[in-house]
Amino acid sequence: MNRAVKTLGYFAGLVGLAAALSLFFSGLWGGKAEKGGMELFEVSPGMTARQFARGNGVPEAALAELLGAKGAAGLDEPLSSYKVDEGKFFAELFKRKALWDEEGSKNWRKIALKFALWFVFLGVVFALMRAGRITFGLRNVLYLSAVAVFGVLLGADPSPMGTVKDAIALYGAKHLLFKPRFVALAVFLLLTVLANKFICSWGCQLGALQDFIFRLNGGPDRRPGLLRQFKPSFAFTNTVRALFFGVFTVVALGWGFDLIGPVDPFKFYNPSEVTLAGWGLIGAVLLGSLFVYRPWCHLFCPFGLVGWLAEKASVFKIKVNYDTCVACEACAGACPSTVMGAILKRGRTVPDCFACGECIAVCPTRSISLAAGRRALPPPGKFSGLGLQKP
Numbered sequence: 001m002n003r004a005v006k007t008l009g010y011f012a013g014l015v016g017l018a019a020a021l022s023l024f025f026s027g028l029w030g031g032k033a034e035k036g037g038m039e040l041f042e043v044s045p046g047m048t049a050r051q052f053a054r055g056n057g058v059p060e061a062a063l064a065e066l067l068g069a070k071g072a073a074g075l076d077e078p079l080s081s082y083k084v085d086e087g088k089f090f091a092e093l094f095k096r097k098a099l100w101d102e103e104g105s106k107n108w109r110k111i112a113l114k115f116a117l118w119f120v121f122l123g124v125v126f127a128l129m130r131a132g133r134i135t136f137g138l139r140n141v142l143y144l145s146a147v148a149v150f151g152v153l154l155g156a157d158p159s160p161m162g163t164v165k166d167a168i169a170l171y172g173a174k175h176l177l178f179k180p181r182f183v184a185l186a187v188f189l190l191l192t193v194l195a196n197k198f199i200c201s202w203g204c205q206l207g208a209l210q211d212f213i214f215r216l217n218g219g220p221d222r223r224p225g226l227l228r229q230f231k232p233s234f235a236f237t238n239t240v241r242a243l244f245f246g247v248f249t250v251v252a253l254g255w256g257f258d259l260i261g262p263v264d265p266f267k268f269y270n271p272s273e274v275t276l277a278g279w280g281l282i283g284a285v286l287l288g289s290l291f292v293y294r295p296w297c298h299l300f301c302p303f304g305l306v307g308w309l310a311e312k313a314s315v316f317k318i319k320v321n322y323d324t325c326v327a328c329e330a331c332a333g334a335c336p337s338t339v340m341g342a343i344l345k346r347g348r349t350v351p352d353c354f355a356c357g358e359c360i361a362v363c364p365t366r367s368i369s370l371a372a373g374r375r376a377l378p379p380p381g382k383f384s385g386l387g388l389q390k391p
Contacts, residue, residue: 004227007290010216015286018209021152022269029107029155041090041097049075049082058097066092098174106157106180114154115187118203121146125202126195126316129370134357136215142202143212151205156266160188160204164302165248165260172252188303192310196317196370200297200307201354206266207297211356213289214336229291231338234351237298241305248302265296293336298352308352316372318343318353318360325367327383331359346377 041056053063053075060075066089067082069075125142128134134142156162163185170176191199200207217227248259263281267274274282288295297304311317320331320343332341339351340359359368 007217018152019271023271025153026155026270029110047079049079052079095176098176102178110154111158117149122198122203129357132360140215143208146202146208150203151269156269158184159266160199160303161301163188164306168249168252169258173256189310192307193313194315196314196353196355197307197311198355205269207294210289210294213286214293217290227290234338240299244300245302245305316370319369319371319375320344321367322376322378324365326365330362331368334358334362345383
């Protein structure tokens, strides 16, 4: 019982420290909050086009283009004097203003820095895993580094989930497509195709935090946790995730409401924007991570579902050399989810693999690796239990 209390104490200390530091660093970065819903423009009788532009935060050059004025110098006439279709004018202006606000809410220098560090960090982890050098201790150091750099220091945005979730929510609310977000999504999907969901595995600030918390409740070589841990079936978790994604999409496109927005767990790294309901969900996700491996990723994350589909085309993936494998199934036992059992026996749909490397570390014959190419099928009878050597 004392060890269990100690584990919960470490959990509370980690979460509290990460939230406090996130509040500090998010204040340093500053930036505007993203706006949602329909904006109304302020118009008063006799207002000139220039006054309208300055009062509503509309670039004068863009307003001149919409009004057919001769450059910004042609905006000194009353707004009502310009011969434009009022309905079409405000509809187009609304769209443009929404995109300006979206772009203005981004700290582009921070985003560029974050992507650059992602490429370096993921490259280092990839090299370490290919060499089979990720131990229990180093794995935890890497996860904490990801939490500290990509979450605490660099904040909630951007994130893999945001590229999918925010794109759908923005289109549902304002019928707009924000092109930079699709560029980011393409980069994340490319990383997934290149190396087995590595961006979720090691770069996602929320995923890394969940992963580290799960390992607080255990020890080297996946000894039984101090508090009981569970491996829900993939049929259950993926059904929940797909249904949630469907409901989220229907509500966003049909009613313009972002179901995840008010309780977005990535806002843990921007605590000043978290609502009471948001803290409730964040607390549930992080506490649940002690017992279930990456609950948000497996049950609710939109990019988790999209990434799982892209993962099917991964160039580098966890593979088994059945010529040297002794069928001890230590890898499946050490795996924090059910994925290694599916990879090993190939008898069912392969769940999300977060490439944590536990299977590589515990294999007694070095039969598991992160390698390119198709996965081989196990020889008939390999896991029948007849004549197998145990380590």
